[in-house]
Amino acid sequence: IDVGSIPELDQKKYDADEHVKIICLGDSAVGKSKLMERFLMDEYRPQQLSTYALTLYKYTATVGNKMVAVDFWDTAGQERFQSMHPSYYHKAHACIMVFDVQRKITYKNLANWYKELREYRPEIPCCVVANKIDADLKVTQRSFNFGKKQGLPFYFVSAADGTNVVKMFRDMIKRAVDYKQNPSDFMDEVLQELENFDLEKGEDNSEADEDELKTDSPKLD
Numbered sequence: 001i002d003v004g005s006i007p008e009l010d011q012k013k014y015d016a017d018e019h020v021k022i023i024c025l026g027d028s029a030v031g032k033s034k035l036m037e038r039f040l041m042d043e044y045r046p047q048q049l050s051t052y053a054l055t056l057y058k059y060t061a062t063v064g065n066k067m068v069a070v071d072f073w074d075t076a077g078q079e080r081f082q083s084m085h086p087s088y089y090h091k092a093h094a095c096i097m098v099f100d101v102q103r104k105i106t107y108k109n110l111a112n113w114y115k116e117l118r119e120y121r122p123e124i125p126c127c128v129v130a131n132k133i134d135a136d137l138k139v140t141q142r143s144f145n146f147g148k149k150q151g152l153p154f155y156f157v158s159a160a161d162g163t164n165v166v167k168m169f170r171d172m173i174k175r176a177v178d179y180k181q182n183p184s185d186f187m188d189e190v191l192q193e194l195e196n197f198d199l200e201k202g203e204d205n206s207e208a209d210e211d212e213l214k215t216d217s218p219k220l221d
């Protein structure tokens, strides 16, 4: 496939100053997809439709005076905790971990999600998101300590009424960009070096095309 012949795919990559990948983790039905819809489309349709395999959303953000192409990866959380395919974590620059304030088990399971995340991505910025606060505003007085020890930022949000959604996503995009520019993980430093090297080579940036092709239709089990 000639990526250049698909205008939408072609443009973003080359217009953007930076390109980051942000993933979302959490049990089924905590509201991962609804949060993304709220942020990306400013829309919320209350029906229940579990994510099948993988949805990739492309978004262009402005951070400072830079254009940032953001790939949001959304996958199904599944009922019981199951391992995510490694390619889901591959080269992610930030992670949003979501639980449902009305279902304690989804909060308890954060520990599992976090453990798996850190096996693949030991250093990327991550946050904890308590969703569905519209259903019971009193929960915002409770404290949820998971992630405090690790210094993870915490947000009370609602995909249904939009509370804090834009703020949370904007913070995470910014942190993803910061991380990509100053990776604290050794492998990422190497990858960043390679990327810079590719750019310096000049016109023939074939790696970029491959990258688009891969993210265009990622294959997960």
Ligand SMILES: Nc1nc2c(ncn2[C@@H]2O[C@H](COP(=O)(O)OP(=O)(O)OP(=O)(O)O)[C@@H](O)[C@H]2O)c(=O)[nH]1
Pocket (backbone or CB within 6 Å): 026, 027, 028, 029, 030, 031, 032, 033, 034, 035, 045, 046, 047, 048, 049, 050, 051, 052, 075, 076, 077, 078, 131, 132, 133, 134, 135, 157, 158, 159, 160, 161
């Ligand atoms: N009251 C309320 N309900 C919400 C909110 N966000 C999501 N929901 C509901 O929760 C259900 C699940 O939302 P989804 O976004 O599909 O959940 P998910 O985490 O993507 O689930 P999987 O794709 O199965 O992993 C839907 O019926 C939504 O309407 C919210 O902020 N408030």
Ligand SMILES: [Mg+2]
Pocket (backbone or CB within 6 Å): 032, 033, 034, 049, 050, 051, 074, 075, 076, 077
């Ligand atoms: Mg979903």
